[in-house]
Amino acid sequence: MMFRRRRERDLDEEIQTHLRLAEQDRIRHGESPQDAAQSARIEFGNVTRVKESARDVWGWRWLDRLVQDIRFAFRNFARNRVSAAIIVFTLAVGIGANTAVFSILDAVLLRQPPYRDPHRLVSIVDLQKKIGGRAVFFDLYNDYENWKQNSRMFEGFAASTWAGDFGRTLSGNGPARRVPALPVTVEYFSVLGVPALLGRTFQPSDRQQACTLVLSHEFWRSLNGGQKNLIGKLLRLDDRDCTVLGVMPPTFAVYPSVPSVVWTLMPAPPRPDQFGVFVIGRMKPGVSAAQAQRELVMLHYQLHRHDRWGELMEPRLYELQSEFTWLTGHNLRLSLIVLFGAVSIVLLICCANVSNLLLSQSLARRREMAIRASLGSGRVRLLRQLLTESLLLSATAMALGAALAWAAVGYFRIANPVELPPATVVKVDGRILAFTVFLSALTTLVFGLAPAWKTSRIDLNTALKASGRSSSQDTGGQRLGSFLIVAEVALTLVLLTGAGLLIRSVSQFGAAPLGFQPDGLLTAHIELPKAAYATPEQKARFCDNLLQHLLATHEIREAALSTALPIYGTGPVSALVVEGRPEPRPDAVIDTGTQTVTPDYFRVMRLQLTKGRLFDERDRAGSEPVAIVNEALVAKYFPHEDPLGRHIRQFDGPETRRTWLRIVGVVTNEKRTPVTNEMSWADTPGMYLPWLQNPQSSAALLFRARGAGLPAMSLFQQAAGDPDVTFSDIDRMTHTVAKLLAYPRFRAVVLAAFAVLALVLAIVGLYGVLSRLVARRSREIGIRMALGAQQSSVLMTIGQQGVLLTGIGIALGLLSVWALTRLLVALLYGVGATDPTNLALVTLLLLAAAAFATFLPARRATQVDPMIALRDE
């Protein structure tokens, strides 16, 4: 800078010297001093021009011009404060929302899980052939053994299970508590290809040991803050001493994603043909999923040539990551894709709106550009000025948008509104940030530079005369603007429709009668130590005691035990055999649930008895085995018959023969969530068995309390009278139902937010285009009014324009809705994708908003004073 100033001074002085010397020369040649000074100056020419071009040589000019351009740009923004703010804000929202949503989408759907060569990992799940769709059944343990021994396409297989309750009681380490313990096979960690952080994972020789454990990082930390010397020590699980082999790294996670978990070795089951496992396979390099699938299917039919499983099921391969995603949320993938589609639409609308604003500015600035061009600004110079302005706008928007994306992703990580698949780390994705920034920069550049491009094409004279109004070039801009508005309205209609459908689905889903009364119903999980309560009599006696003690307390009004938690509880687990009818074929669809309950269950749940009787003291060990069935079972198996007194039993295949149960009662249905679709309620055919005939050691405790609050854990411990019995997960049923709704609601809220954003943007856009129209035609309107046109007819003219644009937009939108909302079907409940009420409401909302946006400029048109409009030339 110092150097530059000195140069500047030198140049000044050099020029002064030149003028002085020339002047003296002239005086020497006989000119008068005044003449000499003047002619020296004339001969020298434009001092400023000379200085500028000399300065150019040293290359400071670009910096000068840049500073000048930026200063001018800021002056220009200050003058058009509102539109500059709208442009920056619009782009920032577009960039921010898009980046945030895509970052989540990327983390969940696109990024591979942190296992070795994850593309070679597949999950193997059985498909019930008669039903089709997505395979949801565990494979059998003997399938796993069969594949392990005979497959040539796979490097290895690993099995795990999370069926039923996979908790174990940890004692000797503070008070006894339940900890999640996942049984896995020896190869589990080696197939996933993740080594232990401390110690080691399982190896074949561990099968000889009584009990060995691998700990998750979080579980290890929860034990006395994580000690290295824990490796090789013993932990007491379910009254057995287990050796700690190793600790996994903190990033390691698999489904089910419980952060604090221990892995135990799965013992070989007594009946491998009835024990279900989740199998993960690692394909050999170069093997395609289709080849692998063919081989497994072939091996499956070899093994099950003569049994029911072969008739019923067929294995299916899924990419491990997508399987985990599906297990986490059946609609997670679709939801993310829908949200990303929505946010992309928002980005498009943002860009369209910004284009529109810049376009209208460019029309307004045509005169300014023409003046500057006529004063000698070169085209390059004008272009650079506009370029600076555009880049400034998009740079500001980028900074804001990036901040917004970071905030949104940060919120998502902290608030955890949606359960994500294991080992998913959400962070702002640089690539999509770059892409959205590029898109917005492109928009501002293309439409920001329009005035310079126009200036180079138009005759300066015309532009100056036209005073930036009503020249023929205007119609081009107006047409483009109108096109953008039509597109915005159409896209907004699509978003509003989608949001409307999701919101109505959530509210219908939440308001659907559940068949039981969740208000005031409380639940807890209870677990008896298996050794101390080995016999059915011991279990039965304990449960009887527990319920009596609980009901004797002041706090508990009603209580019952059940093997299934309402809602999540028992889906179909078997087919059904009715006495006197032919045995079902081996491939009979698995459709019936079974649940064991204490007699008060139906009263606690508020289920209605429609026929027969409930369980009572008659139904105990040794008495006639009985069952109560629900109306769904009656509708399916006894549509025109009296079910009372009929005998039924579960069908697990021809080789197993369970005892016949006599139906003594029929109760109303309780709603359940089916495994395959989280956004629906099912009336699963179900039978209830009396507790005393089938006592269990693990149960859901259902109760209603007198007070409003949740009762303390100690109350249960006292009632149980045994410190080794564990109680956990005390919760309200309403909360459990709400949790089920939380994710669809979050999805609906986010989509609704995008839709509202789109609506606001479209309205702002429409307002802008119509305002420009009014401004452009104010002279014409003035003339017409001077010639006696009524205000109402002027209002009509502008109104027509607004209605036309909105109308075309809505028509196009309705067409797109017809095509697009079908994709949403899986996310809907109680409302069709092309629900006419929803479409009507959305169209009305859009029309009302558009009317508002049209009315303001139209009214301004009626207030045009003919005198002023005509004088204003």
Next chain:
Amino acid sequence: MTPKKLDLLQGTLDMLILRTLQWGAQHGYGISQTIRAHSADALQVETGSLYPALHRLEKQGWVNSEWKQTESNQRAKYYRLTAAGRKQLAAERARWEQLVAAIAAVMREPRPEAWP
């Protein structure tokens, strides 16, 4: 104004300036006067070209400058030819002579007898 005022060919001004400075250090006004005098008023260097050219030559290291007193005892910025400048002048002169010879040859050449 001289009626026979000639426009300088692109790049020629640099060569003229360097040539002028071969006779000794000179200031901007002096350079323009020298060129004018030596061309019998046919070449009048515009200040708008002269000063940018001087600064360009200085930036390229062909001339350097210092503030000195003139004969009339005024402070002025004198430009002096550097070793690199001398080399450049030789190169430009050679190129110039080739160009002149080539143009002259073309101008003198009689019309070809027949076009191929």
